Amino acid sequence: MHDNQVDIVAIQEHNLRGHDPDFSTRLRQFQQAADSLEYTLFLAPVRASTVGGTALLVSKALESKGYSTEACYKHSHGRYVHVRLHHTDFSNYITLWSIYAPADEKERIDFFSEMAPYVTPDAVLMGDYNC
Numbered sequence: 001m002h003d004n005q006v007d008i009v010a011i012q013e014h015n016l017r018g019h020d021p022d023f024s025t026r027l028r029q030f031q032q033a034a035d036s037l038e039y040t041l042f043l044a045p046v047r048a049s050t051v052g053g054t055a056l057l058v059s060k061a062l063e064s065k066g067y068s069t070e071a072c073y074k075h076s077h078g079r080y081v082h083v084r085l086h087h088t089d090f091s092n093y094i095t096l097w098s099i100y101a102p103a104d105e106k107e108r109i110d111f112f113s114e115m116a117p118y119v120t121p122d123a124v125l126m127g128d129y130n131c
Contacts, residue, residue, distance in 0.1 A: 008057070010056055042098075043074070044079070070083065082098075096124050101129045101131075108130060
């Protein structure tokens with residue numbers, strides 16, 4: 001990814017479950033892998049067995065280009081994570097979302113309805129919409 005100059009990667013179904021006995025070990029492995037590829041990991045761990053979880057990888061190379069990142073929110077059940085990407089030369093920012101929407105249609109409609117008030121015009125939505 002680094003060689004291809006990929007700056008942002010959205011990941012769905014990472015299956016890192018907060019209640020697993022090896023959660024800390026696996027989280028550390030995820031973080032070490034991201035670090036070795038020169039990315040910052042923003043991860044929403046899974047709390048339910050039916051959800052796969054989501055994450056964002058943001059290239060550390062963006063820092064040398066004047067960008068900074070700020071974690072905003074992780075969905076309590078691992079359905080989304082969003083991060084602000086800000087450039088030092090501008091007052092505004094972009095909000096990056098990695099989404100893993102429910103497969104069930106009613107749940108998906110409810111999910112997007114609950115999420116809608118937090119999605120601003122500067123948002124970039126990425127992920128698995130299960131549509």
